[in-house]
Amino acid sequence: MRHLIEIGDLSVEEIGELIETANDMIANPDYYNEICKGKKLATLFFEPSTRTRLSFEAAMLDLGGSVLGFSSAESSSTAKGESVTDTVRTVGCYVDIIAMRHPKEGAPLLASMSSEVPIINAGDGGHSHPTQTLTDLLTIKREKGRLDNLTIALCGDLMFGRTVHSLIAAMSCYENVKFILISPEELRIPDYIRVGILQKKKLEWVETDEMESVLGKADILYMTRVQRERFFNEADYLRLRDTFILDTKKMEYAKPDTIIMHPLPRVNEISPKVDSDERACYFKQVKYGKFIRMALIMKLLEVSK
Amino acid sequence: MNVDEIKTGVVLDHIKAGKSMELYHYLNLDQMDCCIAIIKNVKSNKLGKKDIIKIDAEIDLDLDVLGYLDPNITVNIVKDGKVLEKKKLKLPTDLRNVIKCKNPRCITSSEREIDHLFRLTSPEEGIYRCVYCETESK
Numbered sequence: 001m002r003h004l005i006e007i008g009d010l011s012v013e014e015i016g017e018l019i020e021t022a023n024d025m026i027a028n029p030d031y032y033n034e035i036c037k038g039k040k041l042a043t044l045f046f047e048p049s050t051r052t053r054l055s056f057e058a059a060m061l062d063l064g065g066s067v068l069g070f071s072s073a074e075s076s077s078t079a080k081g082e083s084v085t086d087t088v089r090t091v092g093c094y095v096d097i098i099a100m101r102h103p104k105e106g107a108p109l110l111a112s113m114s115s116e117v118p119i120i121n122a123g124d125g126g127h128s129h130p131t132q133t134l135t136d137l138l139t140i141k142r143e144k145g146r147l148d149n150l151t152i153a154l155c156g157d158l159m160f161g162r163t164v165h166s167l168i169a170a171m172s173c174y175e176n177v178k179f180i181l182i183s184p185e186e187l188r189i190p191d192y193i194r195v196g197i198l199q200k201k202k203l204e205w206v207e208t209d210e211m212e213s214v215l216g217k218a219d220i221l222y223m224t225r226v227q228r229e230r231f232f233n234e235a236d237y238l239r240l241r242d243t244f245i246l247d248t249k250k251m252e253y254a255k256p257d258t259i260i261m262h263p264l265p266r267v268n269e270i271s272p273k274v275d276s277d278e279r280a281c282y283f284k285q286v287k288y289g290k291f292i293r294m295a296l297i298m299k300l301l302e303v304s305k
Numbered sequence: 306m307n308v309d310e311i312k313t314g315v316v317l318d319h320i321k322a323g324k325s326m327e328l329y330h331y332l333n334l335d336q337m338d339c340c341i342a343i344i345k346n347v348k349s350n351k352l353g354k355k356d357i358i359k360i361d362a363e364i365d366l367d368l369d370v371l372g373y374l375d376p377n378i379t380v381n382i383v384k385d386g387k388v389l390e391k392k393k394l395k396l397p398t399d400l401r402n403v404i405k406c407k408n409p410r411c412i413t414s415s416e417r418e419i420d421h422l423f424r425l426t427s428p429e430e431g432i433y434r435c436v437y438c439e440t441e442s443k
């Protein structure tokens with residue numbers, strides 16, 4: 001039995017297979033709509049995340065399975081003090097697979113240590129969110145046609161943004177991928193990424209604090225939120241926030257085939273006027289997120305075509 | 306008990322000077338009822354000064370804990386007055402319930418009766434990380 005706790009649990013080949021399955025699902029959805037009939041998914045969300053939960057539930061429903069679960073710790077037995085281990089053992093008696101989100105880092109790993117059914121980490125605090133990374137990879141593959149020979153610009157909060165760290169780690173496994181890291185000085189990537197991945201794998205990367213001069217080199221622009229709570233004072237936040245907003249004016253610097261991605265939800269870092277630009281991919285990303293989760297559920301349930 | 310010689314037991318040698326009391330507690334030696342001698346600031350060619358702990362009983366020491374605390378310690382197993390075996394220590398790959406994760410966002414901070422697990426992630430630098438949240442131990 002396999003779990004998905006962090007993106008590194010999957011080999012590059014397995015990620016390739018998931019992408020292939022997801023592509024086939026997009027092309028032939030009818031073929032899959034009863035493939036998990038009789039199977040149940042539990043979404044155990046110890047903290048609310050409506051988007052992610054709906055994506056998992058839609059994925060299972062589109063495979064012909066059914067779903068149950070809870071959407072916040074208040075409505076679960078943790079409110080009565082039940083441990084993660086006990087919750088998972090109990091729920092495992094009813095369902096075939098569990099998608100779990102938890103505010104504490106490592107909770108899904110702990111769950112996987114005693115679970116009788118596969119566990120999918122649907123986000124554990126600021127630590128890991130592997131299905132977001134799979135979504136990003138499927139999006140890149142579909143929109144750019146490849147995962148190698150790409151220059152990817154990541155913009156915003158690169159220090160605390162887990163989706164960014166995980167995407168860098170995943171993309172570093174493909175040939176000739178270059179990184180442009182755009183962030184305020186205060187929110188640059190942490191050393192475990194800079195030294196542990198970029199330097200160690202001898203990758204090409206640049207770090208900068210402005211977008212205009214580098215946008216023309218990027219095949220992908222991955223935007224993230226700059227959060228107010230990361231700053232010591234309001235003045236810094238306001239000054240930096242506006243530097244990292246993508247608007248139609250900045251889009252003029254991007255290549256005609258650069259794709260714009262964002263893990264959503266956005267606050268103000270992408271102007272809504274950009275949405276109608278053909279290069280904006282963030283809503284497609286949401287759609288692809290459901291398909292890659294379908295492929296993942298099938299894989300972990302060991303349901304074959 | 307003669308401090309110089311024990312008949313059967315364990316001698317921990319080459320402890321960094323001043324570290325013996327810390328070891329004594331980590332190894333739960335305070336809970337033993339056999340004779341234990343802590344000798345501090347012994348002259349040593351290798352270290353200048355060192356501490357030694359002599360335990361006058363056959364006990365099963367947690368070598369992983371010892372290796373984590375100080376891999377340079379030599380463990381002498383003594384039987385009938387002779388050194389039967391000299392054990393070299395190394396940094397253990399895994400630590401179970403030796404140190405605790407200090408990250409307040411880690412699941413170990415809220416789940417009851419959870420094992421605190423650490424793994425040696427960079428053997429060259431001796432860095433251990435919490436298995437759950439990957440925070441470095443410090």
Ligand SMILES: [Zn+2]
Binds near residue numbers: 406407412435437438
């Ligand atoms: Zn931890």
